[in-house]
Amino acid sequence: MGYLSCSAESAIATCDSYNWNLKKNRKNHTHKQFKIREFSYCDLHSATNAFSQDNLLGKGSHGYVYRAHLHQCKLIAAVKKAKLSEPRNSSSNSPAENEIEILSRVHHPRLVNLLGYAVDSNQNKLIVVEFMPNGSLYELLHSSSKPPNWTRRVRFALQIARGVHFLHSSNPPVIHRDIKSSNILIDGNFNARLGDFGLSLRGHVEDVLVKSTPPAGTLGYLDPAYLAPGDLSTKSDVFSFGILLLEIISGRNAIDVNYSPPSVVDWAVPLIKSGEYTEICDPRISSPEDEGVLRQLAVVAARCVRKTATKRPAMAEVVEWLKLVHKRMSSPIWNNIGRRVGRVRESTRVVKYEPLDDSMEVVKMSRIGSRRNRKVSNVASAELGSVVVGGNNRNEEVKPVIRSKSIGSLGEIASEPFDLANCNNLTVRRKGGLAVKMPTVRLSKSRSMGMIQSSTRLMNKNSSSNGIVVKFVKKPNGKELEESKLLVDVGKEPKMGE
Numbered sequence: 001m002g003y004l005s006c007s008a009e010s011a012i013a014t015c016d017s018y019n020w021n022l023k024k025n026r027k028n029h030t031h032k033q034f035k036i037r038e039f040s041y042c043d044l045h046s047a048t049n050a051f052s053q054d055n056l057l058g059k060g061s062h063g064y065v066y067r068a069h070l071h072q073c074k075l076i077a078a079v080k081k082a083k084l085s086e087p088r089n090s091s092s093n094s095p096a097e098n099e100i101e102i103l104s105r106v107h108h109p110r111l112v113n114l115l116g117y118a119v120d121s122n123q124n125k126l127i128v129v130e131f132m133p134n135g136s137l138y139e140l141l142h143s144s145s146k147p148p149n150w151t152r153r154v155r156f157a158l159q160i161a162r163g164v165h166f167l168h169s170s171n172p173p174v175i176h177r178d179i180k181s182s183n184i185l186i187d188g189n190f191n192a193r194l195g196d197f198g199l200s201l202r203g204h205v206e207d208v209l210v211k212s213t214p215p216a217g218t219l220g221y222l223d224p225a226y227l228a229p230g231d232l233s234t235k236s237d238v239f240s241f242g243i244l245l246l247e248i249i250s251g252r253n254a255i256d257v258n259y260s261p262p263s264v265v266d267w268a269v270p271l272i273k274s275g276e277y278t279e280i281c282d283p284r285i286s287s288p289e290d291e292g293v294l295r296q297l298a299v300v301a302a303r304c305v306r307k308t309a310t311k312r313p314a315m316a317e318v319v320e321w322l323k324l325v326h327k328r329m330s331s332p333i334w335n336n337i338g339r340r341v342g343r344v345r346e347s348t349r350v351v352k353y354e355p356l357d358d359s360m361e362v363v364k365m366s367r368i369g370s371r372r373n374r375k376v377s378n379v380a381s382a383e384l385g386s387v388v389v390g391g392n393n394r395n396e397e398v399k400p401v402i403r404s405k406s407i408g409s410l411g412e413i414a415s416e417p418f419d420l421a422n423c424n425n426l427t428v429r430r431k432g433g434l435a436v437k438m439p440t441v442r443l444s445k446s447r448s449m450g451m452i453q454s455s456t457r458l459m460n461k462n463s464s465s466n467g468i469v470v471k472f473v474k475k476p477n478g479k480e481l482e483e484s485k486l487l488v489d490v491g492k493e494p495k496m497g498e
């Protein structure tokens, strides 16, 4: 492994931790040599009060995370400890070893950086990373009583995009493979950082390691085009980032049976394509004053989740677009101009019709996914296959939402097919108090959310040569309802400068 070692003090001093005021070191961080430290297991044992429950920050699929008070409490760090039951496979790296291997080579303010590691008596590695005192983006979006406002959401989106772009532009590139809201942690300055590199791969796509590592990721965020090792590229991260962006915009989970359709892509993309941006907006906060912000964010997200990997943008483009959205959001002058232009556009309906492409085939005209009928039930609690019902890890009120867990390999995925048709009955309550039988979706690990087919599909019979989209939807009486509608082609550059 390529760890750098050094004396304890210098190692700590070069790390941008929660406690240490090292702002002067922040510039040129990407080029700076950073060092990590080997801690003794005993130090970590006492710093976490023998890995006590009081210091437990959270649980992941691979282990537990503890708060550690190091150096007479001058440094607070987070220590990741693998589950004891986790089998050791000597031929390949454990997630902890993989994370140490990768994080010892990259360092960036938008990442949860490595401080060091320790080895226990069974030769298992413990990871010591920067402590993130404000929890995860998952908790902020889904369990917080004060959901983040638009300024904060756009800022988070841009910060995460920057972190992912940094990884992709490293040499060799790092593909994270597990971008999701629970892996975005919030630091002491309320900045978003990308963490959990247990599944990450460092290398070029043609490298043996990359070519021989089975697909992995988290259901709901996993790229549907990533079915075999050879399919992996940075565009798989772009897909997961797109899902995360939809989650940031809508405040809903990547897969959520309280919505119809449960997959955020099947639900949001048709609405984005038909220009119904406010329908995907988180109902707990009012839509942004400048609707252009929402439109631009939504279009970027829709482009990232395109089915064909090569048609997705690179993270460099995503960063540029999000910078413009952020600028628009934070500059009142820009904002006003944007709003005025928006009003003119609205009244004159200047529209560029674009021909349909492959990404348009799931467009639906029915309003199944709209906010109006999106809450179909209040599911008190449910366990969907191996996808665990979430709650946060900080003893706050537990919210009955479905929480996605990382999955390790395609073998594992393929053994449990995802099948919406495979339903049991579950009694749920509607608002009016009437108990109704709802199907329990046996959500298992075979297919990512991007591959879940929505229950009804638009019969997209025709897109005429002039590009005006004519869509046919079956009415209940079997007749076809023809409707032509304004669509946004997510395959085109979003017009960020408008």
Ligand SMILES: Nc1ncnc2c1ncn2[C@@H]1O[C@H](COP(=O)(O)OP(=O)(O)OP(=O)(O)O)[C@@H](O)[C@H]1O
Pocket (backbone or CB within 6 Å): 057, 058, 059, 060, 061, 062, 063, 064, 065, 078, 080, 112, 129, 130, 131, 132, 133, 135, 136, 178, 182, 183, 185, 195, 196, 393, 404, 405, 406
């Ligand atoms: N550096 C950190 N600082 C503070 N809390 C952390 C830190 N790292 C992780 N946590 C907390 O511990 C929880 C578990 O993290 P972990 O990365 O092990 O798993 P996960 O990402 O939630 O799930 P999975 O292992 O399935 O990806 C996180 O959700 C977060 O609340």
